[in-house]
Amino acid sequence: MSRFLNFLIILFFLYSCSSKDNEKVSVISDGELEIQMIEAYKEGMRELEKGDVIYASKKFNEAELLYPQSAWASKSILMAAYGFYSQNYYDRSILELERFISKYPKHKNIDYAYFLLAMNYYETIVDEKKDLEPLLLSKEKFEYIIQNFPETDFAQDSKYKLGLIQDVLASKEMHIGKYYLKRKKWVAAINRFKTVISDYETTVYVEEALHRLVETYYKIGLTDEAEKYASVLGYNYQSSKWYEATYIIFNKEYETSLNTKKDKKSVLKKFKNIFK
Structure with a gap:
């Protein structure tokens, strides 16, 4: 019995030593991985x-894979x-950012990740005549930032970018509306111009949209509707060039007088040039 007890004690002792040795090996291994990871990260920064963003990104990805449980892994992405x-x-x-958002939804820099994602879409916007998808995606991301991170600098930047996006969207509507107007598709044109007034009322395109509504309604004989929008334009934008253009629609004599004044100025300029 005593021999068996001694055997158990020796066996337990050997197992304990083995466990400690394994633990030391594990600690050393983790330490080496962390050193390698930090070096990979630093090389990526250099x-x-x-x-050289391709090689840099390769090193960042390497750092993440070496020690995925480290705080450096999220920084690397x-x-x-x-x-x-x-x-x-x-x-x-975009792929890297979507992976980051999926993997670290509660990360302290998640607001930055969303902002950079929005900026990626924003940078691919060409103009109002091209594909709207990146514009709409960036708009969605900027709105998400404003709603979920309202106290951050990213929210302020997002508000500014949204204003620019609204201008592009309004410009798109105007472009399509004028296209329909040239082809005498009156109802389609009117709907586009009304969209600018209702959905993009803070943009610079509202004045022209009001004028185009006046122009379109006047052409199809709906004078009362034309006068209604002319009144709105005059009340809000009386000093605008679009109000003057609208005024000409109803007052052809005014247009004639304008042309006469321009002709007189032209003649006077030529006359002065003779005696220089």
Whole structure:
């Protein structure tokens, strides 16, 4: 019995020593991984500063894979995303950011991730005649930032960007409306101009939209409707060039007098030039 007890004690002792040795090996292994990860991250930063975003992003991804449970892993994803964004690789930046948002939804820098995501879409906006998808996606992301991170600087920047996006969207509506107007598709044109007034009332295109409504209604003989919108334009934008254009629609003699004045100025200018 005593021999068996001694055997158990020796076995327990050997197991304890083995566990401690394994633990030491594990600690050393984790420490080495962290050192390698930090070095990979630093190398990524150096390459990013040089402008080699492809190699930099490769090192950031390497740092993340070496030690995924470290705080450096999330930083690595964000830096890879920023690197791609800085060199106009928007699709790759978006992929990195979507992965970050999915993996770290409660991260302290999640607001920055959403803002950079919105900026990636924003940068791909060309003009009002091109694809609307990036414009609408950026609008959605900026609105999300304002709603969920209202006290941040990113929210302030998002509000400014939304204003610019509203201008582009209004411009798109005006472009389509004038297209229909040229082709005498009156109802389609009217609907587009009304959309500008109702949905983009803070943009610079409201004045022209009101004028185009006056112009369109007048052409199809709905004078009362034309006068209604002319009144709105006159009340709010009387000093506008579009109000003057609207005034001409109802007062052809005014247009004639304007042309006469311009002709007189032209003649006077030529006359003065003779005696220079």
